[in-house]
Amino acid sequence: MFIAQCTAMVPVTWAVAVGSRTWSPPSLAAAPDELWILTISVALVLVGSTLHVKSLIRERANPRFGRLSRAFAAASVACSPLLAWWWGLPAGLFLVVPFAFLAVRSFAMTGPPPRPGRIGMIELVGFLLLAVPALALGSE
Secondary structure, three states, X not given: OHHHHHHHHHHHHHHHHHOOOOOXXXXXXXXXXXXXXXXXXXXXXXXXXXXXXXXXXXXXXOHHHHHHHHHHHHHHHHHHHHHHHHHOOOHHHHHHHHHHHHHHHHHHOOOOOOOHHHHHHHHHHHHHHHHHHHHHHHOO
């Protein structure tokens, strides 16, 4: 539920930013494609991060959970060029970078898990790799 709420904040933030200071929000039909691409990207990153962290902490004794986390990370990397194409090439290629980073981290962290603080910092880097270019493109 938390992932759905966080993902829903992407279109809500867009609506607030482009709204006309009235009680009625702008129509989602008027939303640019980039909004939906970022919404999908945020959902993929959050689901992947949740699976990864859970596989390292709560489910660390369950090897199937680790495999699921790595499979989801690999599938997200496979989806990222489609999202980049939808955004428009070459500008959309920034979407591949966070998914590639998160997949590498997923496959690199297969031994004993690091401390939770280190896991959190690595996840934060992945989130920033998506957020910073998206913010820069959104301000143009």
